[in-house]
């Protein structure tokens with residue numbers, strides 16, 4: 001299909017065309033069942049297979065060790081901001097957060113409602129244009145956990161190395177905008193969570209990867225649906241799951257596998273973003289990258305131009321040429337290109353060419 005837009009949306013975001021076509025083929029009649037996957041019981045064999053395969057593929061492709069649970073929940077990453085402290089806070093042990101931008105701020109705000117928090121580090125003084133590192137991050141030895149936002153979707157910054165944590169302090173990462181975009185050593189984490197709608201599928205399902213021993217921390221009074229142990233014990237089928245979204249995640253995981261797995265995806269992603277970062281760096285200041293180079297995200301490329309009028313012109317002209325989603329988040333302005341796993345190389349080279357051409361005409 002040649003009428004696909006150059007889709008740089010921040011989320012929900014581009015899905016692989018092959019996946020959409022496969023879903024279309026199976027849409028009305030799922031593998032001869034005489035109905036779509038959405039019309040089936042979540043207790044049926046075909047759906048159970050989808051659920052199991054999605055979990056198994058994620059384990060295999062992401063190298064998730066056996067002592068971790070993989071759960072498919074609802075409520076988005078925003079619900080995880082509250083569910084994590086509800087389940088993992090321990091009396092007299094503060095929850096530690098690294099403040100790196102808009103999403104980290106939202107995460108800490110929820111934890112503050114529920115218990116004591118400390119800031120283990122912050123880049124607020126630099127307008128969140130970088131990720132604090134090394135000695136800038138101090139985690140109390142008695143912290144209940146350390147929470148980091150692996151990729152700040154709005155500011156366009158990303159951890160290159162995750163902070164070291166004291167023994168007995170689990171590291172928790174919000175990977176909503178970079179899950180499975182590069183290999184990570186899962187055993188370093190207590191919990192990884194992410195909404196699916198950027199790198200793994202449509203909205204509606206939230207992935208939680210959790211070290212099993214942490215399931216035991218949950219206080220008795222936490223309601224059933226908000227407890228990780230409920231979902232872990234029931235294989236993510238305690239109640240009606242977002243079945244179509246989980247099915248789509250399964251297809252996207254198969255697509256990742258067919259492309260050579262997460263390492264191959266990471267290489268492809270680096271090649272894609274290089275095209276755009278090179279266009280920024282080679283522009284002699286016409287385009288100005290927001291993130292400091294050592295913290296630049298491979299998922300969300302943020303940049304500004306000399307004034308807002310020119311940025312508006314850029315958006316208008318890009319839209320006329322088939323580019324979608326290049327406007328920066330309303331809270332920070334400027335421009336942003338989100339280059340998640342499913343954004344084709346071709347979209348990125350087209351954007352780099354457009355940027356060059358726009359500069360030639362307006363520079």
Ligand code: PMP
Pocket residue numbers: 011075076077078079103149151152153154174175176177195
């Ligand atoms: N964390 C990050 C890093 C995000 O980018 C987002 C969504 N843009 C969220 C959390 C919130 O996710 P949701 O909309 O699924 O609640």
